[in-house]
Amino acid sequence: MNAPTPLLEVTDAGLKIENRWLWRQLDLRLSPGCFLAVTGPSGAGKTSLLRCLAGQIPLSEGTITGKETSIAMIHQDLQLADGATSLMNALGGCLRRHSFWSTFLSFPTKERTEARRLLEQFGLSGKENQWASTLSRGERQRLAICRTLLARPHILLADEPVASLDSTWGDRVLGHLKETSQDRNGCIICSLHDESQVTRFADFRLHLDESTPEGWKLQSVRKDKTS
Amino acid sequence: MNQRVPWHSRFDLLGVTFLLFIAAALGSLPGIEGSGRHLDHWGNLVRFASQFFPPDWSILDRTFVGLLETMQIALVSTFWAIFISIFLSLGASRNISPAWILWPTRMVLNVIRTIPSLLWALLAVVIVGSNSLAGVIALTLYSVGYLAKFFSEAFESADLQAQQALRSLGASPLQAFRHGLWPNARPVIWSHCLWMLEYNFRSASIIGYVGAGGIGLHLKLYAESADSWNKFSLVLLCILVIVTTLDFIGEKIRQSLRAKLEGKSKK
Numbered sequence: 001m002n003a004p005t006p007l008l009e010v011t012d013a014g015l016k017i018e019n020r021w022l023w024r025q026l027d028l029r030l031s032p033g034c035f036l037a038v039t040g041p042s043g044a045g046k047t048s049l050l051r052c053l054a055g056q057i058p059l060s061e062g063t064i065t066g067k068e069t070s071i072a073m074i075h076q077d078l079q080l081a082d083g084a085t086s087l088m089n090a091l092g093g094c095l096r097r098h099s100f101w102s103t104f105l106s107f108p109t110k111e112r113t114e115a116r117r118l119l120e121q122f123g124l125s126g127k128e129n130q131w132a133s134t135l136s137r138g139e140r141q142r143l144a145i146c147r148t149l150l151a152r153p154h155i156l157l158a159d160e161p162v163a164s165l166d167s168t169w170g171d172r173v174l175g176h177l178k179e180t181s182q183d184r185n186g187c188i189i190c191s192l193h194d195e196s197q198v199t200r201f202a203d204f205r206l207h208l209d210e211s212t213p214e215g216w217k218l219q220s221v222r223k224d225k226t227s
Numbered sequence: 228m229n230q231r232v233p234w235h236s237r238f239d240l241l242g243v244t245f246l247l248f249i250a251a252a253l254g255s256l257p258g259i260e261g262s263g264r265h266l267d268h269w270g271n272l273v274r275f276a277s278q279f280f281p282p283d284w285s286i287l288d289r290t291f292v293g294l295l296e297t298m299q300i301a302l303v304s305t306f307w308a309i310f311i312s313i314f315l316s317l318g319a320s321r322n323i324s325p326a327w328i329l330w331p332t333r334m335v336l337n338v339i340r341t342i343p344s345l346l347w348a349l350l351a352v353v354i355v356g357s358n359s360l361a362g363v364i365a366l367t368l369y370s371v372g373y374l375a376k377f378f379s380e381a382f383e384s385a386d387l388q389a390q391q392a393l394r395s396l397g398a399s400p401l402q403a404f405r406h407g408l409w410p411n412a413r414p415v416i417w418s419h420c421l422w423m424l425e426y427n428f429r430s431a432s433i434i435g436y437v438g439a440g441g442i443g444l445h446l447k448l449y450a451e452s453a454d455s456w457n458k459f460s461l462v463l464l465c466i467l468v469i470v471t472t473l474d475f476i477g478e479k480i481r482q483s484l485r486a487k488l489e490g491k492s493k494k
Contacts, residue, residue, distance in 0.1 A: 054395060072396050079392035082488060084410035092389075092406050096397025103402060133490045151396045 006031055006066070007155055007187050008053065013062030014213065015048055021213035022048055026062065028206070028218070030155070030187045035178050037198040037221070038191040040208035046191040047076060049208070050157045053189060070096075072153035074161045078144040082133035086124055086143050089132050090115040093150030111150070118146040121176065123169070137164045145173060154186035161190060162197070170194070174201045279460035286458050290445065290465050297441035298469070300362040301427040307363070308370035308427075309420050315371065316378030323382060323404070332375075339372030348434035359440030366427050366434070377419040378412075385412040414484040421477040428473060432466050442466065 006029040014024035022045030030036060038046045051057045053064060054073045072093075080089050094111045095103055102108065107115075119125055122142040124135075132140060141164045148156065156177060162170035174190075178201055181188045192198050198205055202221045209215030238246075318324050318332035347369045351361035390407030398406065435443020445462055449455040 056395065070397070075388075075392060077388065079388040081389035081407055081410040082386065082490075083413050084389075084406065088406065088410070089389075092393050092398065093396055095393060095399070095402045095406065100399060100401045100405070104405060131487055133488050135490075147392075148396065 008066040011063050013059050016060040024213040032185040033182050034187045035202045036189045036204045037202035038206045041210050044208035044210040070153045071155040072148045072151040073157040074148045076159040080132040085129050087128040090146040093147040156188045158190040278456035282461035283457040293442035293445045297431045300431040304363045304366035305424045305427050307367040311371050312374035315375035319379035320382040344369040344430045348437045348439040352438045357438035362439035381412040381415040414488050418481045425473045
């Protein structure tokens with residue numbers, strides 16, 4: 001990942017939780033347009049790494065530096081407002097761009113149009129006025145993705161974003177995330193379990209080792225030309 | 228392997244408090260005294276109850292006017308109580324306010340709840356005179372004590388994750404509250420509001436006794452004139468119909484909200 005101006009640079013980073021190092025001496029440089037897949041067994045620290053990059057957990061050692069840019073995360077547990085409609089949940093992504101009063105009762109038409117377009121792309125048209133609590137797990141996952149995309153982040157962190165989706169929707173979502181990120185000249189760091197999705201979508205793979213904190217491996221993903 | 232368990236291990240907190248309650252109730256019996264005279268209790272009851280029947284339907288028009296005023300008092304006081312309680316409940320919520328706002332607000336709410344609605348009505352009548360405005364003031368203050376507490380509990384027990392997710396996406400604390408926490412607490416809050424409306428209608432029916440407007444004044448007049456218990460019973464019958472209707476509608480709405488929040492209904 002040699003690029004002149006990285007969006008995010010992680011140097012000699014380590015995270016220790018309850019006297020156990022999850023990973024140490026981690027070095028990463030994330031360039032614009034890059035898709036990094038984070039893989040590894042459960043408990044290896046994939047979610048913790050994403051949360052560190054999002055600034056939600058402080059590193060135990062090392063540094064994270066980057067350009068002044070926007071970061072947004074798709075959480076594994078989705079974190080939707082169950083008592084709000086799908087449309088209002090999706091519009092939560094654009095709050096950063098508006099004042100409290102301009103979003104108190106309604107949202108600007110431009111944002112509503114974009115939110116509706118995203119919901120339609122992710123198969124949620126016709127469910128805009130349905131409470132999030134009444135959606136299926138897969139629909140909720142796609143809704144959480146719409147909300148994060150509406151935030152228009154440069155660095156998109158995604159914690160198993162397709163875990164509840166079938167392979168068709170999973171591929172569509174990953175393809176959409178990649179395309180959007182490249183259009184914005186941003187990058188994606190995404191934890192994935194499906195080997196074929198890693199091969200098809202990721203440019204690089206960071207494999208975390210559960211047994212050895214320093215045993216992580218960063219590899220370029222060789223693209224299968226037939227896929 | 229037939230090990231005997233110690234006898235006291237059967238008494239958990241629930242068992243101990245239940246036994247204490249029974250003992251305290253039995254211990255209170257000697258403090259309850261009758262008149263000491265020999266009275267025909269059953270005969271008295273039958274004679275008195277028979278005066279309630281049949282209800283006097285000739286006062287139906289007058290009763291409707293009183294009930295309408297009672298409903299107006301209940302609606303306006305519940306509206307103002309909801310409005311005031313939303314602000315006070317923010318101050319009384321542990322997950323929203325710092326301790327220096329939290330404890331004074333909770334203390335104010337405790338004081339408000341200590342005063343019964345009839346006493347609030349008396350105070351209001353002294354201040355604004357004997358009219359329905361006194362009823363609105365009394366029930367608004369009384370309801371605020373309960374609603375603000377219920378609302379703050381709704382905010383404290385609501386799922387905070389959506390609020391945190393919006394903060395991480397760059398929303399301000401107020402925006403995250405409005406679009407993350409409020410939607411999750413809103414169904415519970417609305418359910419409490421409906422309950423308070425029912426409660427306020429019942430309260431508004433009685434505060435007229437001290438001059439704070441509504442059907443209570445009719446009840447007082449009929450109770451004071453010895454031969455009007457059949458008019459009194461008609462008023463009670465009308466109150467019963469309205470309270471039952473409100474309770475039925477409120478329960479249906481609450482059920483629907485619960486089903487929606489639990490994902491069992493899409494309507």
